[in-house]
Amino acid sequence: MLVPTAAGTPAAPAGSPADTAPSVSASTAVAQARSTEVEEQLARDPGRFRVLTGDRPTGALHLGHLLATLDNRVRLQDAGVDVVLVVADYQVITDRDDAGDLPAVVREVVLDYLAAGIDPARSTVFTHSAVPALNQLLLPFLSLVSVAELERNPTVKAEAVDAERRQGRGMSGLLFTYPVHQAADILFCRANLVPVGQDQLPHLETTRTVARRFNQRYAPTTGYFPEPEALLTPSLTVLGDDGAKMSKSRGNALELRASEDETVRFFRRARTDSERHITYEPERRPEVANLLRIGAHLAGTTPGELADAVGAAGAGRLKTVVTEAVVEGLRPLRERRAALAADGPAVVRDVLARGNARANEIADRTLADVRELMGTMYS
Template identity: 75%
Template sequence: MSTATPEATMPTSATPHEPSTPVPGSTTRSAAAARERTAVLEDLIARNPGEYRVLTGDRPTGALHLGHLLGTVGNRVRLQNLGVEVFLIVADYQVITDRDDAGDLPATVREVLLDYLAAGLDPERSTVFTHSAVPALNQLLLPFLSLVTVAELERNPTVKAEAEAALLRQKRGISGLLLTYPVHQAADILFCHGNLVPVGVDQLPHLEMTRTIARRFNQRYAAARPYFPEPDALIAPSTTVLGSDGRRMSKSRGNALELRATEDETVAYFRRARTDADRVITYEPERRPEIANLLQVGAYFTGTSPEVLADEVGSAGAGRLKTVVTEAVVEGLRPLRARRRELASAGPRHLAEVLAQGNARANAIADRTLDDVRTLMNMRY
């Protein structure tokens, strides 16, 4: 395969849409190292947020829930408000990685958009777009697949876990789309030259695949002038949110509190939340995960720490803790829910305009990136 010489063929459009300073980092990331790096990154972001471009998003499999807000959405709003450029993908193609029926995708995408906007994501400052509306992004999947082996894909722990779940649910093997999901995710991140990706520790292998693809592309096609940054992980500041049954909150498990839920539904939800038999409330995540989860949720909405909240409840017990947390969540979500109702009552036109605007911007960037990639690969005819 011919390799382009970057100095001779790199279009001048390559520079303006890249972040000006790719984030350095080591090739491999342990959880501890990623957390240490996150502390450094937070300081750098506070001092110069314009140097960073974030890519993040969700599969539109249903309206968002409390776990999304505490784990991802709230952090995206925070980064946006700090001045970081945020790209938010509604990953509709990823819905079909592990299921035959995608459901009513247009309706689900609208629900996700309502949650995003109600939570504070601003389409004038953040770019919201859908997978299927950006063809050039998805074309990057082909050259990127040539940079990884099947064995590397099969070793990815998240792919292995999803494959096992799909087999149990559908009694069949995994789809090719699920197997190549980490490469598709790399295209999502690299099409816009994202250099920062908020993730949980369990998603570090996916991001490592993206870093590997960026590095191998640069080595093969752009050695003199690296084209893609190797993005850094920004570890999510909050822990996994548990559902009412004590397992990780998930739409598919039916244990989630949706952001759009009513106040009465919120009260009922926390009334049935699992606790334990110990009378005195203490914050011990390893020994008392259900109690710790309630404390974390309450602390998020009261602006305190789980430890302080535990001391405040003390010997009043789990019943009092549930009341405190319920009141905090109801009050904390009141502005979001009011904004969501206002947006929903305005009809679908505004949501369509938001998505059209985001799709147009994502397409313009993806087209430039694909054009650059073709030039570097000597595939311009």
């Protein structure tokens, strides 16, 4: 039976097939097979898993975050998985000179977490900058990967191309090493499961490579770091009101904290197409399919069933149905969020104080173990 690698599992010898990068299609197929089995194991024994996931705090979270990640995190937490959430404030400066009002944005993100159902008594919410030992792991981890390997990472490659188009600004060293910083995020708490979309598999493979090579070099007999498994989530792209991918930076997103009136206006502007009869055909009718997915998710049905219910009533009726589903579906979340926000900044401070304390305890222990394995403990 395929299970997430645990600390203590012997590492594969250097040069073995485990250290050879498979093709993209083969890697995806293997990850999908593993993910299916992991879901079965989650149902049987959720307590054996620790998940690391999180967000870059560049703005309040929006509807796309809820559908693509937040609801799944709450599902894992409620199932009994140890969920660790990083608010990756250091990553805000990977591609920008001005981080903006970072404390205010972090506060909004944490409020969104709490309103969506993240329970700080069961999940750990922490910020990058508050956990020095985590970031110190970046140094030994960087020694385990080559420049060429980082340059092949899809995110790094895309940023390098983008940097060439921009005047007076190249790619930052922090962004270039982002895949290894992400490895530190995951491995500091020895997470053995990471929810990802297929496009994020190369990032996770970097983490698995770092873990494997550390074990080969410094703990060849027993191993130390787990090689985390991917929990593949649907590649759900939620579109904004302009038909492009919903994004904080594009200004086309419906924030979770938005009012009901703002929600109505958002979906009134949403794009559809000229066909009157509503059908769920994601490839041929992406904008209609997007509304059907959103409405179905919040109404607890399927996109196909929702399309059948609207049928020949047309796009106007579709928008009305989806708007009602979102307004009603988000009402409890928005009420919880308003109540939390009314309590003032102390709520977020308390959540982060608790989460940062636990993250520091874990990171300090991991760094001490790493230093001992590397022979750099001098007292």
